[in-house]
Structures are given as C-alpha cells and as structure tokens.
Amino acid sequence: MDRIREVLTYLRDKNDYVSGDYMSGTIGISRTAVWKYINHLERLGYRIEKLKGKGYRLAEAPDKLYPWEVERHVTATVLGKKIIYKDNLDSTNALAFRLALSGEPEGTCVIAETQKSGKGRLGRKWFSPAGKNLYMSVLLRPRIPPSAVYPITFLSSLAVYDTIETLVRVQPTLKWPNDVLIAGKKVCGTLLELSTEADMVRFVIVGIGLNINMKEDETEEEIRQKATSFFMEARKSFERTAVCGILLDNLERYYRIFREKGTDEICSIWERRANIKGKYLEITQMGESYRGISEGIDRDGAMLLVADGTVQKIIAGDVSF
Numbered sequence: 465m466d467r468i469r470e471v472l473t474y475l476r477d478k479n480d481y482v483s484g485d486y487m488s489g490t491i492g493i494s495r496t497a498v499w500k501y502i503n504h505l506e507r508l509g510y511r512i513e514k515l516k517g518k519g520y521r522l523a524e525a526p527d528k529l530y531p532w533e534v535e536r537h538v539t540a541t542v543l544g545k546k547i548i549y550k551d552n553l554d555s556t557n558a559l560a561f562r563l564a565l566s567g568e569p570e571g572t573c574v575i576a577e578t579q580k581s582g583k584g585r586l587g588r589k590w591f592s593p594a595g596k597n598l599y600m601s602v603l604l605r606p607r608i609p610p611s612a613v614y615p616i617t618f619l620s621s622l623a624v625y626d627t628i629e630t631l632v633r634v635q636p637t638l639k640w641p642n643d644v645l646i647a648g649k650k651v652c653g654t655l656l657e658l659s660t661e662a663d664m665v666r667f668v669i670v671g672i673g674l675n676i677n678m679k680e681d682e683t684e685e686e687i688r689q690k691a692t693s694f695f696m697e698a699r700k701s702f703e704r705t706a707v708c709g710i711l712l713d714n715l716e717r718y719y720r721i722f723r724e725k726g727t728d729e730i731c732s733i734w735e736r737r738a739n740i741k742g743k744y745l746e747i748t749q750m751g752e753s754y755r756g757i758s759e760g761i762d763r764d765g766a767m768l769l770v771a772d773g774t775v776q777k778i779i780a781g782d783v784s785f
Contacts, residue, residue, distance in 0.1 A: 467493065467497075467501055468501060468504065471491070471498065471502065471505065472522070472532065474487050474491075475512070476522060481513075481515055481519045481521045483518065483519035484498045484499065484519055484520065485519075486519070487519075502514075502520055508526065508528070508530070509528060510522065510524070510525055510526060511523040527595060527703075528577070530549055531547035531548075531549050531575075533705040534547055534575070534708045534709055534712075535547070536709070537709025537710065538712050539713055540571075540712050540713045540715075541716070542570060543602055543712045543716040543719065544712040544716075546568075546573070547572075547573045547574075547575060548572065548573065548574045548575070549576075550574070551576070551577050551578075552579075552594075553576040553579050553580070553599075554579065555671075556575065556579060556599050557574075557655060557669050560572070560574040560603055560669045560671075561659075561669050564603050564659065564667040564669060565659070568603055569603075569605075570603060570604055570667075571604075573600055573602050575598070575599065575708070576592075576599045576600075577594050578595070591683070591684050591687060591691070592673070593678060596675075596676065596678040596682065597673065597678055597693070598672065598676055598704060598707060598708055599673055600672050600674075600708065600711075601672070602712075603668075604616065604667065604668045605666070606665060606668065606722070607664070609665070610660045610664075610665055611764060612665075612726075613656070614641075614656075614764055614765035615722070615727045615730045615731050616656060616722065617641055617765070618641075618731065618734040619670070619715060619718040619722060619730065620652075620670050620672050620715060621652075622638075622714070623711055623715040623717075623718055624651075624672070624711065625737060626714045627707065627710050628644070628694075630710060631694065631702060631706075631707060632697055632698050634647075636651065637738070638734060639738075639783060640738065640740065640761070640783050641765065642654040642655070646692050647692065647697070649689075649690060649691055649692035650687075650690055650691050651675050651694070653672075653673050654670065655671040656668060656669065656670060657669045657671070672711070674707070675691060675692065675693035676694045676707055677704065678691075678695065679693070679696065680696060718733075721733075727765070728763050731765060734761060735761045740760060741759065741760045742757060742758065743758050744756070744757055744758075744785070745757075745758050745769060745784070746785075747767065747769065747781040748782045749780060749782075750781075754776060754781070755769075755771060756769040756770050756772075756776065757770045757771075758770075762777060767783075
C-alpha cells in the first residue's frame with residue numbers, strides 16, 4: 465500500500481496530468497507497475513482520467529475511510545499511526561480486541577465502513593449503515609490500575625464534543641456516562657472493553673460510533689426520534705476522513721492530559737462541559753431507579769447523586785433528566 469500512497473500523492477500534488485514515465489522514474493518502479501497501481505486505484509473507487517501523451521489525472525476520490533485518506537488529516541503522533549481498514553466487519557471492537565491480544569501497539573485504529581454486529585452499551589446493537597458514519601476502535605495501553613480505567617470513556621466524549629463544535633458549529637451535550645447529544649438526540653456513543661491483570665490494565669479498546677452523513681430516512685424506525693447526525697443538524701455532507709482525522713487529534717490531546725494529569729483532571733473537564741451539577745436526574749441501573757440531585761462526578765468517573773440528604777455513588781446506568 466505504500467506504493468499506492470506514493471502514486472496517489474503524485475496525482476494529488478500535481479493537480480494535473482502526470483506522465484507514467486515521470487512517476488516511474490521518480491518512484492523507482494516500472495511503467496507497467498505504475499499502470500497496475502493506477503488500475504488498482506480505479507478498483508478502489510478512484511476516478512482517474514487517462515490521456516495519451518500526457519498521462520494520468522485524478523478526477524475524483526471515493527468517499528471511503530481508507531488509511532491513506534484519513535492520514536492526510538491526522539497530526540497525532542500515536543493515535544492513528546497504524547490504521548486497519550475493513551469494508552465490512554462484525555464489530556470493530558471485536559477485531560481490535562483480538563489484535564490487542566496479539567500484541568498490536570498502542571494507537572492502532574480499526575475502522576469499518578459498516579458493522580454487522582456493532583456493539584453499544586448493555587449489550588445493545590449499534591446501528592451501522594454502510595458508508596455513512598464512522599465506526600472506529602482505538603487501542604490504548606495506559607499504565608494504570610483497573611480502578612482508574614472508567615474515566616477513559618470521557619476522553620472520547622470530550623474529543624467528539626470538540627469535533628462537533630469545530631465542524632458542525634453547534635454546542636453538543638454530554639450525557640453520562642458515554643453519550644454525546646445534539647439538541648437532545650444521540651449523535652455518538654462510546655464502548656470501552658478492556659483486559660486487565662490483578663493490579664494493572666493490559667489494554668483498553670475505545671469503540672466510537674459517530675453519526676456523520678446519515679439522513680433521517682436512513683435511520684431505523686425505532687431510533688429515528690432519538691438519533692441525529694452531522695448531516696441532519698447542518699443540512700450538508702461532511703468529508704468523513706477529515707472528521708476522523710480531527711477526532712483522532714482531539715482524542716490524543718485528551719489522552720495526553722489523562723496520562724500527564726490523571727483522572728481528576730479529565731473528570732473535572734467532563735463535569736464542567738456536561739454542566740451536570742445541580743441537575744435532577746433519574747438513573748436506571750439493573751432494573752432499579754435512583755433519583756436525586758447530581759453532585760457531579762467522582763474522581764473515578766462515578767455519578768454522585770444526593771437523595772434524602774445522603775450521597776449515593778452510582779457506577780453505571782441510564783440517565784434521564
């Protein structure tokens with residue numbers, strides 16, 4: 465794929481016809497090899513114009529989350545350094561987990577155009593229409609005890625929050641523990657899966673489902689009133705590779721804060737952004753409901769809820785206001 469990147473770079477940088485002889489001599493491959501790479505790019509969905517005596521010109525790139533396309537928008541030094549792309553997967557989290565067990569380095573990302581069995585929290589399915597949104601799992605290897613892992617879910621929420629503000633230019637809402645909403649509708653969810661030893665986290669998989677170009681009539685009926693996307697909010701399409709690149713940069717920035725300043729700082733940032741203190745909440749957990757005034761987030765990421773003068777610490781659950 466490195467050669468594919470090189471040929472594509474020459475076509476992009478020139479923004480005009482590039483001769484096969486020029487690419488052959490500059491890259492150090494044969495004219496036949498150049499021709500084969502051009503044909504391969506066409507099979508991947510690139511539209512390339514060919515003119516005898518002038519060479520090749522890139523006319524149109526496909527709306528695909530190919531690694532070399534995402535990398536054009538990434539400045540992060542760790543996250544996204546290695547991207548594994550699949551057109552179709554059961555679950556990006558499942559593949560990322562297997563890769564983590566086999567020793568893949570921190571920062572490896574698994575991206576798919578669609579998922580057959582996308583995972584949401586509490587065993588729910590994540591609706592994953594093809595070629596519309598972003599389904600990505602990122603491998604992290606933080607050197608922390610298991611008790612400190614929960615706030616990692618806030619990293620992705622904050623990264624998505626900043627990405628929305630930058631691109632959609634609206635202010636989203638953070639919903640504990642892992643959702644991002646726009647105008648009360650869910651635009652993103654995060655799922656953490658991890659492997660631990662007795663006193664140390666081996667790795668964490670951060671799964672992110674972000675609705676980008678999905679339209680109302682492309683949404684399943686059962687979630688149509690609850691879900692939204694960048695397109696639905698801004699009434700325009702977004703370049704998914706750019707969204708992915710910006711999101712990875714934001715995620716790395718918060719991951720750096722997490723590693724350097726710890727869970728306290730990340731929980732404080734999330735708490736301020738969510739503006740959760742003082743709000744009356746109902747939290748459903750394992751069939752039980754808890755109601756009270758939020759006192760904010762504990763340093764381990766749990767919700768602190770005041771009811772009847774006592775503070776309850778709730779680790780997980782579904783929140784409604």
